[in-house]
Amino acid sequence: MFNRRSSQVLLLLAFALTVPFQAQERRPSRAPAPSSSTAKDRPGIPVTNQLVIDRCKACHDIDEEGRMSRISYMRKSPEGWEISIKRMVRLYEVPLVPSEAREMVRYLSNDHGLTRSEAARGLYEAERRVHWSEADRDQDLRKTCGACHTLGRVLSQQRDGKEWKLLKATHLAFFPLADFQAFRGRSMFGRDSGIDFENMTEAEIEEIFEQRRREARRKGDRADKVLRALAKSQPLMSESWKSWSVNRRSVPLEGTWAVKGHEVGQGDLFGKLVIRKESDDAYVTEWQLTRADGTSLTRRGKGLLYAGYSWRGRASGDGDGETWREVLLLNESWDGMSGRLFWGAYNEIGIDVELMRLTGTPRIFAVQNGALPIPSESVRITVLGDGFPEDLEADDFSLGQGVTVKAATREGPDRVVLIVDVSVEAKGGRRKVSFRATPGPDLLVLYDTVDYIKVEPGRGLSRVGGRTMPAQTERFEAWSMNRGPDGRLYTEDDYPIEVVPAKWSLEEFPIRENDDDVRFVGRIDPDTGVFTPALDGPNPERKYEANNVGEVYVVAETELEVRDVPLTRKAPTKPGKWGKPPEAGRTGRGGRRPGAGEGNPPPDSGAEEGHEPPPSPPTEPHPAHPVGAPPRPPEPPRGEENPEEKPARKPLVAPSPKPLVKVKRSFRARGRLIVTVPIYARWDRLDWNEDR
Amino acid sequence: MKHIQPVNRKAKRLAEWVAGSRDEVRALQDTDTPFGCTTVFAPGWEVDSGGGTHGLCQPIERDLYDCYHSCYWPAQVPDGLTNWPSWAESCGAPMNDWKNIDLVFP
Numbered sequence: 001m002f003n004r005r006s007s008q009v010l011l012l013l014a015f016a017l018t019v020p021f022q023a024q025e026r027r028p029s030r031a032p033a034p035s036s037s038t039a040k041d042r043p044g045i046p047v048t049n050q051l052v053i054d055r056c057k058a059c060h061d062i063d064e065e066g067r068m069s070r071i072s073y074m075r076k077s078p079e080g081w082e083i084s085i086k087r088m089v090r091l092y093e094v095p096l097v098p099s100e101a102r103e104m105v106r107y108l109s110n111d112h113g114l115t116r117s118e119a120a121r122g123l124y125e126a127e128r129r130v131h132w133s134e135a136d137r138d139q140d141l142r143k144t145c146g147a148c149h150t151l152g153r154v155l156s157q158q159r160d161g162k163e164w165k166l167l168k169a170t171h172l173a174f175f176p177l178a179d180f181q182a183f184r185g186r187s188m189f190g191r192d193s194g195i196d197f198e199n200m201t202e203a204e205i206e207e208i209f210e211q212r213r214r215e216a217r218r219k220g221d222r223a224d225k226v227l228r229a230l231a232k233s234q235p236l237m238s239e240s241w242k243s244w245s246v247n248r249r250s251v252p253l254e255g256t257w258a259v260k261g262h263e264v265g266q267g268d269l270f271g272k273l274v275i276r277k278e279s280d281d282a283y284v285t286e287w288q289l290t291r292a293d294g295t296s297l298t299r300r301g302k303g304l305l306y307a308g309y310s311w312r313g314r315a316s317g318d319g320d321g322e323t324w325r326e327v328l329l330l331n332e333s334w335d336g337m338s339g340r341l342f343w344g345a346y347n348e349i350g351i352d353v354e355l356m357r358l359t360g361t362p363r364i365f366a367v368q369n370g371a372l373p374i375p376s377e378s379v380r381i382t383v384l385g386d387g388f389p390e391d392l393e394a395d396d397f398s399l400g401q402g403v404t405v406k407a408a409t410r411e412g413p414d415r416v417v418l419i420v421d422v423s424v425e426a427k428g429g430r431r432k433v434s435f436r437a438t439p440g441p442d443l444l445v446l447y448d449t450v451d452y453i454k455v456e457p458g459r460g461l462s463r464v465g466g467r468t469m470p471a472q473t474e475r476f477e478a479w480s481m482n483r484g485p486d487g488r489l490y491t492e493d494d495y496p497i498e499v500v501p502a503k504w505s506l507e508e509f510p511i512r513e514n515d516d517d518v519r520f521v522g523r524i525d526p527d528t529g530v531f532t533p534a535l536d537g538p539n540p541e542r543k544y545e546a547n548n549v550g551e552v553y554v555v556a557e558t559e560l561e562v563r564d565v566p567l568t569r570k571a572p573t574k575p576g577k578w579g580k581p582p583e584a585g586r587t588g589r590g591g592r593r594p595g596a597g598e599g600n601p602p603p604d605s606g607a608e609e610g611h612e613p614p615p616s617p618p619t620e621p622h623p624a625h626p627v628g629a630p631p632r633p634p635e636p637p638r639g640e641e642n643p644e645e646k647p648a649r650k651p652l653v654a655p656s657p658k659p660l661v662k663v664k665r666s667f668r669a670r671g672r673l674i675v676t677v678p679i680y681a682r683w684d685r686l687d688w689n690e691d692r
Numbered sequence: 693m694k695h696i697q698p699v700n701r702k703a704k705r706l707a708e709w710v711a712g713s714r715d716e717v718r719a720l721q722d723t724d725t726p727f728g729c730t731t732v733f734a735p736g737w738e739v740d741s742g743g744g745t746h747g748l749c750q751p752i753e754r755d756l757y758d759c760y761h762s763c764y765w766p767a768q769v770p771d772g773l774t775n776w777p778s779w780a781e782s783c784g785a786p787m788n789d790w791k792n793i794d795l796v797f798p
Contacts (some may be wrong), residue, residue: 148767173775175766204739461738468791511746537790538751545787546750648697676738676745677752680769681776 010391027404032360042160043237044072052232055094071112073163073236075188077119078109078306079126083683088374106304110281113307115240118158120329121128125152127327127340128347130472142212144226147182149683150173154230158238161231168223172201183217183223191504244308251308251334258384258414260366261341264456264530266477267292267499268367278337281305285315285326286619299324311337320399328355335359337661345470346463346679362387364433364440365414371498373563374448375424375660378406381444392416399444402426422446428482447497449565450480451489454496455556455671462522462675469678470629471536476529476671478502478556502556504529509551509672517550521675524554535676547677554671564661710714737768753786768798 040486045068048055053062054583060068067073076084082105089101090092096104113119124132134142134151145154157530159167195208220228254277261269271289278284287299303326313326325347328339335357342350356365368382383397394408399417401428407419431444456477465471480500484493504526508518520542524535534548698704709738738748747753756769760780770776776796783792 086776148765152763175763175764175771176773178766181764195728468793493712511744517745538753539786547752549745549748551746552746644764655718674745676737677748680756680795681767681795682769682795 007145018193018534029065029575036056039095042073042162045075045112045236047071048111049104052104052107055104056088057099059092063602070163070166071108073160075112075113075114075118075241076108076235077122077126078105078310080153081105081108081112104409106281106306109306109310114156114158114310115238115244115307116329116332117240118238119156119307119310119647122152122155123329123339125150126312127350128325128342129340129350130346130348130391130461138226138229140222140226140590141229141668144182148178149532155234158234158236158241159231160236160589163236164227165224165461168227180346182223184471186523197392207214221231250280250309251305251309252331253277253305253330255354256358256652257337258382258386259287259335259353259355261289263291263349264479268368269297269351270368271354272358278302283313285313287315287321291442296323301326305330311339313339328353332548344464345465346411346471346472348461348472348474356386358386360413362389362435364435364438364443367443368466372403372422372426372444372446373447374402374422374426376422378439379420379422381418381420382411383418383435384414385416385435386414386438388413388416388435394418394437396436400431403431403446427485431483445483445495447480447495449482449563450497450500450560450665450667451483452481452518453500453502453556453558453667453669454479454481455554455669458671460554460671460673462531462673462677464522464531464533464675465678466533467535467537469536469680472678473533474531474673476504476524476531478529478558478669480560483579500558500560502529502558503527505555505557506531506673507553507555507670509553511551515550517675518552520548520549521550521673522551529554529556536678540677549676554673555668556671557666557668559664559666560622561662561664564663633656737765751787753790753793756786 044065044067046240047056047062047068048066053068056068056071060071061069066291068097085094085096085101085104087095115459119126134146137146137151141151141154145151168183172311173182195205197205200208215374235550253275254274257273257275259269259271259273263269269291270291273288274286275283281536283305285299285301285303287297289297289299297317299315299317299321301313303311303315305311309330311326311328311330313328314323315326316323322343324341324343324572326339326341327336328337329339337355338353340350340352342348344350356363362385364383364385366384369379372379373379388410390410392408392410394405397405397416397466399405399418399420402423404421404423406416406421409415409417426446428446428448430442431446433440433443456479457474459474460474461472462474463469463472477499478501479498481494482497483489484491484495486493504519504524506521506524508515520534520539522531524531531554536547539548543605640686697706732771736748739745745781757780759765760767760772760776767776770779772779778793782794783789786793
């Protein structure tokens with residue numbers, strides 16, 4: 001009996017030992033793995049590229065239908081595939097030369113890539129933008145995935161249900177701390193657990209713990225919930241993928257494209273891009289752009305179109321101009337692209353661009369000098385577009401009510417100069433530019449006056465650097481703003497007019513006693529608004545030898561000659577509580593215009609009363625105050641208004657406009673800037689087609 | 693505190709300054725920090741839970757190897773467990789040798 005049993009154990013052991021060896025032997029051989037019925041039921045995308053099969057089969061099983069484990073059940077952006085391949089090389093020593101890696105990225109991004117709508121969802125990740133917001137995304141998704149990286153990285157993937165689960169398993173294996181940092185959600189056992197530790201016995205607490213453990217095993221944690229949702233919202237076999245797969249073809253990009261763009265701190269750019277085909281989906285490019293100040297940019301480079309819609313390119317100047325990277329997305333009708341051209345140590349400098357393919361069909365694309373004061377006479381604007389015929393006349397253009405086109409001069413098939421009048425009755429706001437039977441987009445902006453200025457970006461980000469770490473700079477620009485149709489300042493309907501020149505400076509953002517960040521964080525160029533952070537590393541001059549990080553205000557000051565248009569405030573329709581106008585304080589935003597004829601406040605006046613838009617969200621407004629009246633004594637700061645004063649501020653009735661009176665006014669606005677620490681792992685440094 | 697009123701000009705200005713700065717801080721914390729910052733943890737890597745920098749571990753070099761060894765910020769700092777086991781070899785004490793700290797490009 002004993003002998004029989006021991007021989008059975010030995011047999012089992014021998015079998016157990018041989019299984020791994022058999023498996024290892026099987027992997028390098030190209031014999032397909034026996035596919036189970038479940039594998040057959042699991043739809044996947046067969047791998048058809050021999051290089052991918054050869055390099056990946058050592059670890060990734062392949063079945064008789066050509067589906068490889070994991071690879072066939074996910075789709076990703078070019079950046080996503082590049083990160084995966086780099087990780088395989090780093091951790092599993094996959095032998096790859098750069099040209100092979102590029103071929104693999106190209107194949108996977110095309111055949112296991114994203115459709116247009118899927119790529120558009122997380123495009124800001126590929127565009128390496130510094131300013132964007134994920135605030136409106138699902139909060140569970142933000143807390144689970146956004147704790148470590150951008151959601152754009154998650155949004156640039158499609159997987160089937162099992163593959164999404166494996167993503168969590170991979171994270172737990174690589175980064176075990178992620179389990180309690182991000183995956184479990186609200187602590188089940190800690191201070192946030194809602195358990196009354198002080199008034200319960202140990203046994204009672206243990207019982208609750210056990211109950212919660214059981215519940216967690218049954219329901220899964222927050223990450224499981226998020227992954228279930230992702231499996232539905234970002235499945236492997238989406239409808240758009242099925243449609244794209246059957247309609248797939250090579251998309252021709254060759255030709256000339258009109259380009260318009262905006263670079264923060266540098267203004268608008270216009271020009272052309274010439275694309276020439278080199279081989280399948282590979283193109284040679286030449287950019288010719290002109291800035292608002294007349295300087296021109298020439299860049300030549302190459303690019304690839306992945307999966308029919310996603311352009312990734314790189315172009316460099318002839319001289320000392322920076323090399324930029326290009327991330328563009330083709331539109332559904334193949335006649336337009338939009339995206340970002342970027343450079344800088346953290347890709348923080350960029351041009352937002354829109355492109356339109358020039359085909360000879362009449363179209364309106366852009367307008368230069370499109371900000372028109374009300375009223376104005378004989379203003380010259382340049383309309384850029386395509387297919388303007390030689391026999392065009394001024395009447396062919398329509399710029400909306402109150403705007404008259406007096407003359408039109410064709411300077412080429414893609415360029416017409418218009419001379420326009422704007423009547424005093426014209427309404428402010430954005431206007432469409434139309435040509436004959438061709439409707440155009442909102443390209444003009446009409447305004448009666450400048451009500452205030454605004455700093456963009458409102459919250460800047462910079463990283464210390466320059467010694468061992470690269471520095472992340474930040475650029476600011478000042479936009480003139482109009483109060484919009486509601487007549488109130490700092491409301492949703494206020495609209496931007498144009499970028500105005502300003503003087504720039506930094507101010508302390510007081511957040512603690514004796515806050516002195518402004519001494520350390522860096523400096524801003526007073527003329528260009530470019531912020532350069534201070535050096536990285538511990539600073540012995542600061543408390544705790546802190547880095548040169550901190551928060552400061554960025555202040556823009558300017559003087560503009562604008563039309564004198566008094567602000568009005570609508571009379572209340574019914575008396576509010578206590579007989580006062582309803583919410584008199586809060587509706588008084590149409591009160592005094594910031595900076596209205598008062599000049600800058602004395603340096604010691606504390607808060608810049610009446611000279612800046614309040615931080616977002618807008619706080620208490622300034623009281624109504626007619627322009628031209630003697631300045632009122634300084635008001636209490638926001639939120640400190642004395643309610644007894646409110647009845648004294650009578651609602652204003654719209655006075656007759658003074659259309660032609662122009663006055664000089666000083667404007668002042670503040671934005672915030674966070675100067676923070678460097679990042680030591682640079683995931684954003686992808687070198688797709690680096691040597692191209 | 694609400695029963696104490698400033699009586700002279702200097703006290704009024706002080707009260708205004710305190711009230712104003714408190715409002716600003718509150719506004720900052722109420723808003724959502726954009727731009728790729730990790731705000732979920734307190735403190736986060738780029739910004740603290742209030743959206744600023746005052747709650748960050750400072751200087752970052754003191755805390756760097758804690759993050760490295762424990763993989764606490766694997767997206768911002770090389771992780772010592774899986775991907776970059778030898779990252780710290782070139783720099784024994786980051787507060788002194790921080791100039792030897794290197795970047796990694798995953």
